[in-house]
Amino acid sequence: MSTSAxxxxxxxWTLVTLITGYFFYKILTIxxxxxxxxxxxxxxxxxxxN
Amino acid sequence: xxxxxxxxxGSRIGLVLAMAGNSVGLGNFLRFPAQxxxxxxxxxxxxxxxxFLLMGIPLxxxxxxxxxxxxRYGYHxxxxxxxxxxxxxxxxxxxxxxxxxxxxxxxxxxxxxxWALSWAYYSVTGEFTGMNQQEVKQFFTDYIAxxxxxxxxxxxxxxxxxxxxxxxxxxxxxxxxxxxGMPLLxxxxxxxxxxxxxxxxxxxxxxxxGIVGLNYLWTPDFxxxxxxxxxxxxxxxxxFTLSLGMGSIHCYASYVKSKDDIALNSMSxxxxxxxxxxxxxxxxxxxxxxxxxxxxxxxxxxxxxxxxGIGFAVLPSLFSNWGAFGIVAGVMWFGLLFxxxxxxxxxxxxxxxxxMEDHFSWKRVPAALLFGVMILLFxxxxxxxxxxxxxxxxxxxxVALVIFALIEIILFAWVFGMDKGxxxxxxxxxxxxxxxxxxIIKYVSPLFLLIVxxxxxxxxxxxxxxxxxxxxxxxxxLLLFLFIFISIFVYIxxxxxxxxxx
Numbered sequence: 299m300s301t302s303a304x305x306x307x308x309x310x311w312t313l314v315t316l317i318t319g320y321f322f323y324k325i326l327t328i329x330x331x332x333x334x335x336x337x338x339x340x341x342x343x344x345x346x347x348n
Numbered sequence: 349x350x351x352x353x354x355x356x357x358g359s360r361i362g363l364v365l366a367m368a369g370n371s372v373g374l375g376n377f378l379r380f381p382a383q384x385x386x387x388x389x390x391x392x393x394x395x396x397x398x399x400f401l402l403m404g405i406p407l408x409x410x411x412x413x414x415x416x417x418x419x420r421y422g423y424h425x426x427x428x429x430x431x432x433x434x435x436x437x438x439x440x441x442x443x444x445x446x447x448x449x450x451x452x453x454x455x456x457x458x459x460x461x462x463w464a465l466s467w468a469y470y471s472v473t474g475e476f477t478g479m480n481q482q483e484v485k486q487f488f489t490d491y492i493a494x495x496x497x498x499x500x501x502x503x504x505x506x507x508x509x510x511x512x513x514x515x516x517x518x519x520x521x522x523x524x525x526x527x528x529g530m531p532l533l534x535x536x537x538x539x540x541x542x543x544x545x546x547x548x549x550x551x552x553x554x555x556x557x558g559i560v561g562l563n564y565l566w567t568p569d570f571x572x573x574x575x576x577x578x579x580x581x582x583x584x585x586x587x588f589t590l591s592l593g594m595g596s597i598h599c600y601a602s603y604v605k606s607k608d609d610i611a612l613n614s615m616s617x618x619x620x621x622x623x624x625x626x627x628x629x630x631x632x633x634x635x636x637x638x639x640x641x642x643x644x645x646x647x648x649x650x651x652x653x654x655x656x657g658i659g660f661a662v663l664p665s666l667f668s669n670w671g672a673f674g675i676v677a678g679v680m681w682f683g684l685l686f687x688x689x690x691x692x693x694x695x696x697x698x699x700x701x702x703x704m705e706d707h708f709s710w711k712r713v714p715a716a717l718l719f720g721v722m723i724l725l726f727x728x729x730x731x732x733x734x735x736x737x738x739x740x741x742x743x744x745x746x747v748a749l750v751i752f753a754l755i756e757i758i759l760f761a762w763v764f765g766m767d768k769g770x771x772x773x774x775x776x777x778x779x780x781x782x783x784x785x786x787x788i789i790k791y792v793s794p795l796f797l798l799i800v801x802x803x804x805x806x807x808x809x810x811x812x813x814x815x816x817x818x819x820x821x822x823x824x825x826l827l828l829f830l831f832i833f834i835s836i837f838v839y840i841x842x843x844x845x846x847x848x849x850x
Contacts, residue, residue: 299559303566306390310397311627318623321616325364328778329613336605338519339358 355705355712356603358519360613366518366526367617369691371591372533374460376625376688378433378655380585381634384565385650387581388572393626395573395582399796400622404586406785406793407753408618410760411557411592412610413644417599424702425836426595428845430756433764440842441761444834446595446753447699451834452744452827453594454696455727456737461689462506463491463660464682476664481641488661494732503731504724510690511720514697515713518603522694529687533587534685536680537624541631543670545651547639552669554639561638561646573584576803583800584746589625589671590618593749593756596695611777620629623705632681640711659685692823707841726826733819743827747808754797757789766790783810 333341384392418429426446430439435515476484492501513521547558551637572578604610637646637658649657663681667674700722701715710718729736760769770786780830816824 299563300567302568303390303563304758306393306568307562307566310393313617314622314626319620320618321612321619322364324612324778325361325616329362331608331776334605335789336357337359337363338356339362 355449355518355702358523362519362527363525363604364613364616364620365530365696366523366691367597367613368391368620369526369530369590370596370600370695371617371692372530372623372624373457373465373591373688373692374659374685375539375585375588376621376629377632377685379588380625380629380655381565381632382650382652382655382658383581383585385631385634385647386652387565387578388569388575390566391568391570391572391577392582392629393566394568395579396585399579399582399586402788402792403796404581404590404592405615407757408590408614409611409773409781409785410757410789411597412601412604412614413763413769414760416604416606416610416665417596417602417772418598419602420606422706424599424706425699426598426756428706428841429598429602430759431842433451433759437842439440439759440838442752442755443595444831444838445748445755446598447703447834448695448831449594449744449748449752450699451722451726452740452748452830453718454693454723456730456740456745457689457693457696458506458510458723458729459503459731461686461693461739462499462503464685464689465506466502467660467664467684468490468679468686471664471667471675471682471719474675476483476678476758477668477670477675479493479498479665481662481665483659484665492734494808495720499844500731503727506690507724507727510693510697510723511716513690513694514701514719515716517712518600518698525694526691529691533684533687534624534628536634536684537628540636540677540680541628541672543696544632544635544639547635549639552671554572554669555642556639558635558639560643561635563635564638564643564646580800580803585590587620587749587753588745591692593751593753594696595699595752595771599699600695602702607776609776609778611781611850612779615779623807632700633663636666639661640669643647703837703841707837707844726830729819729823729826733817733823734818735817736823738825739816739820742811747804750797750801750804753795754801757794757797761790761794820828 330340357366378627384390412435414429418424418432421432423429423432425443427440427443433439476487479487490496494500513525515521515526543763545558545562547554549555549557591597601610604613633655634646637649641662646658648660664678667677667681670677697716697719700719701712704710704718705712730740766786766789769789773781
């Protein structure tokens with residue numbers, strides 16, 4: 299494999315994978331907003347709490 | 349405002365996967381690698397990433413914000429989302445593009461999707477087993493020439509599947525499919541990419557290592573960066589891949605409440621699409637095709653920037669070199685294309701349904717049926733003729749996207765105002781959006797879009813005035829009729845809104 303292709307692949311693939319992973323990690327770990335929020339799945343839980 | 353108030357997303361991850369599914373389509377795996385080869389190999393990634401930063405990301409912010417803003421007033425389709433940004437009555441007619449494009453693109457896209465479904469079925473039943481490359485090519489040619497009734501059957505099955513899922517609603521239908529389809533797509537993509545890259549010359553009939561294909565695709569020809577056409581191709585690919593300028597992003601985002609984030613959501617979905625395209629999309633068809641066919645043949649097949657030929661007419665015969673795993677690979681490849689396709693076509697159905705639900709108080713099931721019937725009727729010319737297919741693709745899938753994007757960014761950044769727009773983007777944001785994007789959205793992206801539009805104007809004129817076959821002309825008439833038809837419905841809806849307010 300040519301050096302220029304190898305450098306380009308390593309930089310671009312690493313960058314894209316890390317950025318995608320970072321944003322996705324944040325989506326999965328960020329604390330949800332208090333109800334009422336936009337999402338229906340947790341509505342019942344909140345309703346039961348109240 | 350009708351039944352849509354009950355609609356919504358089940359979870360944040362479901363919304364992000366559905367939005368990523370909207371973007372990830374057949375183009376990620378077929379069009380991107382072919383475009384890259386056609387436009388300077390690895391150097392194509394430079395204009396591609398610049399277009400992503402200067403046009404893709406800003407438009408993602410704009411479309412998500414506009415959708416959420418319109419949803420606040422109970423609007424979930426672009427005619428009245430646009431109207432909510434400015435009271436001048438003509439804005440809603442610009443918003444017609446956001447329904448028109450979805451319907452028009454869905455007509456031919458569902459047909460493509462049905463190819464993936466049928467090829468997955470043929471892979472399971474072993475239809476391609478023992479076929480050489482010429483025989484698979486002939487099979488493909490006969491198939492699209494409607495040599496049998498099977499293309500029609502699979503197309504109808506596809507329409508029924510789409511209609512049924514849409515009738516189940518956002519959280520009960522679209523989101524569930526995205527939650528199953530996207531992880532499977534990623535899994536299949538990773539397995540196929542590893543299989544493609546690790547092909548070894550001399551094994552199972554391969555004439556090159558898989559790495560040779562990767563090297564060919566990624567070796568940069570930096571002189572291509574100075575070619576204007578390469579930039580237009582990169583901008584076109586960004587539009588196509590992110591589903592920008594369609595109105596489907598607005599619709600999905602309109603179910604997000606004001607206090608909930610759109611900045612992180614949009615980046616997460618947009619970059620996931622980037623990962624699938626840049627990493628997986630570049631590591632499957634080209635390494636496999638070059639591994640078994642060599643560079644000259646692949647160059648010939650990708651000229652014109654479409655990977656459809658390799659994807660459908662060549663890969664099945666190459667998979668047969670992998671023995672028993674070849675059948676699994678065929679199912680994974682066409683299953684992956686089908687999941688990529690259906691998550692996109694479902695997104696095309698939701699704005700149409702939302703419009704009927706919002707403004708004509710239709711229930712979900714009849715609204716989904718309306719979408720299915722319209723796709724069936726308008727899709728017939730695309731199934732019968734390649735000319736009609738190309739006309740739909742060009743006018744709705746290319747020209748309309750740029751026009752719509754240019755209009756929406758002017759409305760958002762200049763008419764609504766960038767200061768208010770910036771606040772809208774940052775409202776409830778879970779990430780800090782860099783200030784530079786305020787400048788980019790106001791000045792750079794509109795200029796970029798204007799250059800793309802003006803640069804493409806001669807080609808648009810040439811296409812508008814060129815002769816075509818009966819089906820080509822019919823397609824143009826149908827597209828015009830569709831736009832006028834939707835505009836009339838928008839007019840009736842606006843009268844209804846006015847009378848309700850009195």
